[in-house]
Amino acid sequence: MEPEVMEAEMVLPTHMWFKKIQTYDKYPKGQARVRWKQLKQIIPAENYQNYPPEEPNYVNIETPPSMHPCRRICDITGYEAPYVDPRTKLRYANAQVFKVIRSLPNDYVQRYLALRNAAVVLR
Amino acid sequence: MPKIKSKPDRVKSDRRFGHSLQLQKFADENRRRLDGFLSPLAREKEVTKMPFISKIERQSDYRSFPPNHPIVIDNGGSYFRIGWAGESEPRVIFRNIIQRPRHKITGETVTVVGDHDPALLKYFDCTRSGPRSAFDSNVVYQFEIMEYILDFGFDRLGADESQINHPVLKTECLCNPVQSRSKMAELLFETYGVPSVAFGIDAAFSYKYNQQLGICSGDGLAICSGFNTSHVIPFLNGEPVYEACCRTNVGGYHITDYLKQLLSLKYPHHMSHLTWEKAEDLKMEHCYIAKDYVSEVHLFQKGDMEAEEKTRCWQLPWTPAPVEEVPSEEEVARKAALKEKQGQRLREMAEAKRFNRINDLENEIRDLDILLQRLRDASEHDIPSILAKTVHTSQQEVESALSKATQSLRKAKGEPVESLEKSDPSSVDRYNLISIPDEMLTPEQIKQKRKQVFIKSTSDARQQKKQKQLEEEMERERQKKLEEERRLENPELYLEELRAKHRDLSEKVEQRKRFKTNGGQTNGNENGSGGVGRGERLNSSQRERMRLLTTAAFDRGKGEDTFGAKDEDWQLYKLMSRDNDDDDDDKPDPDEAELTRLSSRLQEIDPTFFKPEPGSSSAEAPPRFRPLTKEDFQIILGVERFRCPEILFNPNLIGIDQAGMDEMVGVSPRRLPSKGRDVEDKMTESILLTGGSCLFPGMRERLEGGIRMIRPSGTPIKIARSSDPILDAWRGASAYASAMQFPQQTFTKMDYDEKGEDWLRSYRPRYTI
Numbered sequence: 001m002e003p004e005v006m007e008a009e010m011v012l013p014t015h016m017w018f019k020k021i022q023t024y025d026k027y028p029k030g031q032a033r034v035r036w037k038q039l040k041q042i043i044p045a046e047n048y049q050n051y052p053p054e055e056p057n058y059v060n061i062e063t064p065p066s067m068h069p070c071r072r073i074c075d076i077t078g079y080e081a082p083y084v085d086p087r088t089k090l091r092y093a094n095a096q097v098f099k100v101i102r103s104l105p106n107d108y109v110q111r112y113l114a115l116r117n118a119a120v121v122l123r
Numbered sequence: 124m125p126k127i128k129s130k131p132d133r134v135k136s137d138r139r140f141g142h143s144l145q146l147q148k149f150a151d152e153n154r155r156r157l158d159g160f161l162s163p164l165a166r167e168k169e170v171t172k173m174p175f176i177s178k179i180e181r182q183s184d185y186r187s188f189p190p191n192h193p194i195v196i197d198n199g200g201s202y203f204r205i206g207w208a209g210e211s212e213p214r215v216i217f218r219n220i221i222q223r224p225r226h227k228i229t230g231e232t233v234t235v236v237g238d239h240d241p242a243l244l245k246y247f248d249c250t251r252s253g254p255r256s257a258f259d260s261n262v263v264y265q266f267e268i269m270e271y272i273l274d275f276g277f278d279r280l281g282a283d284e285s286q287i288n289h290p291v292l293k294t295e296c297l298c299n300p301v302q303s304r305s306k307m308a309e310l311l312f313e314t315y316g317v318p319s320v321a322f323g324i325d326a327a328f329s330y331k332y333n334q335q336l337g338i339c340s341g342d343g344l345a346i347c348s349g350f351n352t353s354h355v356i357p358f359l360n361g362e363p364v365y366e367a368c369c370r371t372n373v374g375g376y377h378i379t380d381y382l383k384q385l386l387s388l389k390y391p392h393h394m395s396h397l398t399w400e401k402a403e404d405l406k407m408e409h410c411y412i413a414k415d416y417v418s419e420v421h422l423f424q425k426g427d428m429e430a431e432e433k434t435r436c437w438q439l440p441w442t443p444a445p446v447e448e449v450p451s452e453e454e455v456a457r458k459a460a461l462k463e464k465q466g467q468r469l470r471e472m473a474e475a476k477r478f479n480r481i482n483d484l485e486n487e488i489r490d491l492d493i494l495l496q497r498l499r500d501a502s503e504h505d506i507p508s509i510l511a512k513t514v515h516t517s518q519q520e521v522e523s524a525l526s527k528a529t530q531s532l533r534k535a536k537g538e539p540v541e542s543l544e545k546s547d548p549s550s551v552d553r554y555n556l557i558s559i560p561d562e563m564l565t566p567e568q569i570k571q572k573r574k575q576v577f578i579k580s581t582s583d584a585r586q587q588k589k590q591k592q593l594e595e596e597m598e599r600e601r602q603k604k605l606e607e608e609r610r611l612e613n614p615e616l617y618l619e620e621l622r623a624k625h626r627d628l629s630e631k632v633e634q635r636k637r638f639k640t641n642g643g644q645t646n647g648n649e650n651g652s653g654g655v656g657r658g659e660r661l662n663s664s665q666r667e668r669m670r671l672l673t674t675a676a677f678d679r680g681k682g683e684d685t686f687g688a689k690d691e692d693w694q695l696y697k698l699m700s701r702d703n704d705d706d707d708d709d710k711p712d713p714d715e716a717e718l719t720r721l722s723s724r725l726q727e728i729d730p731t732f733f734k735p736e737p738g739s740s741s742a743e744a745p746p747r748f749r750p751l752t753k754e755d756f757q758i759i760l761g762v763e764r765f766r767c768p769e770i771l772f773n774p775n776l777i778g779i780d781q782a783g784m785d786e787m788v789g790v791s792p793r794r795l796p797s798k799g800r801d802v803e804d805k806m807t808e809s810i811l812l813t814g815g816s817c818l819f820p821g822m823r824e825r826l827e828g829g830i831r832m833i834r835p836s837g838t839p840i841k842i843a844r845s846s847d848p849i850l851d852a853w854r855g856a857s858a859y860a861s862a863m864q865f866p867q868q869t870f871t872k873m874d875y876d877e878k879g880e881d882w883l884r885s886y887r888p889r890y891t892i
Contacts, residue, residue, distance in 0.1 A: 001226065002246050009181070010243055012234040016274050018282040020316045023274070027267055034267065037302070039259040046300050056365040058262070058298045063369040063790060066782040071416070071773050078762035079424050080417060093424070108388060115384055117778020 075112045076100060089113065177238055178216045185281030190318075193290040193860040196276065197325060197853040200258055200350030201375065201815065203237075204853045205276040208292070209861035213853050215279040220256050221271050224249040236275035260372060261296040261351045262303050266310055273315065286316025290869050292860040294325040294852060297354055297368055301884040305875075308883065312872040319869035321860075323888050325349075326356050327363045328855030329813040331890055333845045334361065335858070342802075343809030344791065346784060346826070348771060348816035350375045355787040357795060357806055361891040367794035371781045373774045375816045378410070379403045381777055382767040390758055396439055397758075405760065406767065409435050412821035413765040414828060416773075423762050434761045441756035477535060484532040491525040554579050610728065618729055625721045632714050671699050768819045772829065785829025800835075807838055813845040813852070864892040 005011065014024055027034065037045070048057045074081040074093035081091035085101050088109045092098050101109070113119040193208040199219060206213035217237030224247035225232050233247070257268040277287055291311055295304065304322060311317040326347035333339050341361040347354045351374045357367045383402035387394050413419035423430045450458075494509075498518050501509055506518070515521045556564065556572040557579065564572060610617045675695070686692050770776045772783035782790060788810070792803040807830060812822060823842050830840055845851045859865065868888040875883065 001229070005243055005246055008239060008243055010235050010239045012236055012271060012275055013278070016278060018277055018284055018287055018316075019274070019314055020286055021314045023267075023270060026270075026314070036265045036267070038264055039262050039300075042262065042264060042300050042302050045302060054366065056298055056368065058296075058300050061298055061365075061368045061370050063371040063781045063787050065780045066773075066775065066786055068782075068786065070775050073420075073766070073776065078766040079420050108391075111384070111388055115381065115778075116776060 182281040220254040321869040325852035329851040332855030339809040339811040342805040347814040355791040437758040439756040789833035810842040
């Protein structure tokens with residue numbers, strides 16, 4: 001290791017005096033890595049359905065969908081968007097933006113749609 | 124080495140602000156550089172800036188704290204803060220991320236926690252491992268990463284005993300799933316040997332802290348907008364009401380990501396400049412919350428002075444392309460002389476070559492003459508012996524060689540070659556056999572006849588062509604004369620007509636050329652026809668070719684293969700070949716010929732006519748010929764400045780179907796167990812803004828407006844920003860852990876083992892102690 005790297009102590013030492021179990025013992029090299037459950041998997045495992053529904057939990061404290069009408073803004077410029085392009089499904093504000101939309105390559109269209117989670121997802 | 128899988132889009136890349144003095148300098152310089160490029164006009168009053176708070180010096184006074192002195196950890200989505208209970212500042216602060224790069228020289232994989240000087244990362248190969256976080260949304264799920272982060276935190280706090288012999292107070296998210304909570308407790312107990320642990324909500328600690336400062340009262344709302352999520356938590360008598368909380372999954376992370384995506388879509392050429400940390404900087408420095416999105420956006424749509432002032436421009440490093448110097452007179456002369464000299468040399472060489480050839484030919488002719496003379500003089504039986512010395516076999520051959528050499532000599536000397544036709548005998552005996560029927564001829568004669576027929580037909584065709592050319596010439600002359608007459612009759616009208624014709628034709632030719640060179644990629648805004656765009660890029664012949672190719676590709680191997688049974692089948696390949704597209708390149712375009720004729724005519728009679736240089740108009744069209752200017756290296760932040768933070772109020776802008784922050788304030792009191800107007804009024808009378816995403820300018824005003832819309836008129840509304848939205852949670856926790864009754868809120872490993880996971884599920888500390 002280079003002296004300046006050593007001096008900055010940016011690399012975490014593998015052995016820590018204050019630990020009862022060292023990381024290298026817990027996660028030995030070459031062994032199959034631990035598959036950590038993601039939130040998507042953690043929540044079903046919590047079995048919230050077995051508890052009274054009025055008891056607060058991670059899922060039922062989520063905010064419900066908005067009661068206001070959905071605000072539609074132009075995907076490109078952010079202006080108010082009265083129109084939707086039927087071909088690309090992008091929202092646009094005026095004729096100028098429309099021209100831009102029509103000249104966009106497809107992957108850009110998909111990326112713009114992905115920004116509001118409306119892209120076509122191939123599975 | 125097992126690779127840790129983390130949520131891939133968690134934190135994209137991550138070198139940020141430094142900790143040591145040198146790093147701080149680096150950061151400051153960066154900031155100054157950015158500031159320098161912004162026009163002074165475009166500066167708005169800076170409100171609060173996100174403090175850049177990495178502190179990772181190792182502490183040396185660990186041993187001076189008695190074993191019952193709690194350690195306080197604020198495990199936030201973006202920053203990890205650790206320190207001692209009762210103190211006002213955390214001792215160690217770093218970004219809550221790790222990186223596992225490979226050391227370039229030794230090749231070993233190392234762990235790097237938090238943010239470090241980007242300059243030091245040059246020794247590591249980071250291409251295969253981006254920064255990773257232990258969080259999925261606001262829940263810790265990756266405990267291997269969590270362990271590295273805790274290692275680093277305790278290490279920098281100065282821990283050097285055989286275990287962490289201090290109670291630990293750690294923040295967690297609201298209603299943390301018990302799986303995550305128990306894993307965290309296990310980690311602290313088993314790996315670090317922590318005697319007792321308490322978990323609390325960061326926003327609650329922040330609220331308590333500000334309550335003590337008198338910023339908010341015992342009953343009220345905490346609006347906490349963090350890195351991954353935003354919460355609204357009501358408080359009654361200083362205790363959070365869990366039932367009435369609500370969470371929207373939008374936070375600072377989403378804002379930065381949105382900004383980064385928008386800018387990289389807007390400026391695809393400058394993608395390399397738009398890193399995660401740059402976007403984060405831009406967000407913190409320039410984003411604000413519009414009081415009313417629609418009216419703000421109208422400002423920009425009109426594009427008047429006010430919008431101009433609100434637009435920020437980031438000038439990327441740019442150096443103008445070197446300007447080509449006009450060569451001096453001397454240089455031009457020197458180059459011309461050089462060229463002339465080279466031309467002279469070439470001409471001399473060609474001359475010498477020609478001279479040699481003439482010499483050779485003359486020698487050959489002389490030799491052949493002599494040979495012929497000798498052959499004529501020699502007797503019959505001597506001829507073979509004479510010929511044996513030469514390459515020729517007969518006298519005729521010598522003669523023909525002689526005539527050929529003479530021809531070549533003439534050609535070399537540049538004299539006109541006698542055409543064959545002139546020297547030929549009259550057509551009558553040339554084609555003497557044609558009119559005689561085959562039956563009357565010998566096989567030898569039939570052969571001769573065929574030859575004659577062939578020669579006759581070709582020469583006839585040549586004659587006809589000549590005739591036709593002559594006729595065309597005459598026709599053109601006639602036309603010209605006619606035009607001339609018309610011109611003399613009415614010069615003005617004639618000129619006008621000619622100009623119009625020229626204009627139309629040149630447009631047509633130009634368009635076709637453009638279509639060909641661009642492959643039809645012209646967009647609506649270029650040729651004005653509008654409808655051309657996606658899916659309509661190929662011209663008809665190209666489309667047809669594509670169709671043929673695809674059908675050919677997919678038809679093969681299906682059913683019986685009858686391809687080639689008919690001759691027309693093979694025609695397909697001809698149609699498919701690429702040459703098919705541009706076969707009209709070979710023959711001159713009649714339109715183009717007409718155009719050149721018209722322009723030359725115009726040049727003759729119209730002194731004002733300016734002939735456009737070929738390619739001058741097409742040179743403007745493709746931007747690649749345009750030299751890049753300073754403006755091409757500018758990143759303009761206009762609507763983006765308030766469009767990105769707007770997602771806090773309208774999460775549906777990024778496709779999250781949840782209510783925004785202002786509506787949450789309406790939702791939360793409705794969930795309270797004790798309903799009533801006075802309770803709800805009490806809530807809105809003491810609203811505390813905390814968390815990093817509350818630092819946007821305009822946040823308070825916007826929220827106030829939004830809440831006023833939801834609540835009945837006359838509702839008292841008081842919104843206060845917490846004293847330090849970023850560090851208050853840790854400070855509150857620190858004060859909490861130093862309270863006398865704190866030990867009763869903790870639990871030990873024995874408690875946990877005895878009572879089990881179900882107890883841990885319902886574990887809630889009391890905040891009023």
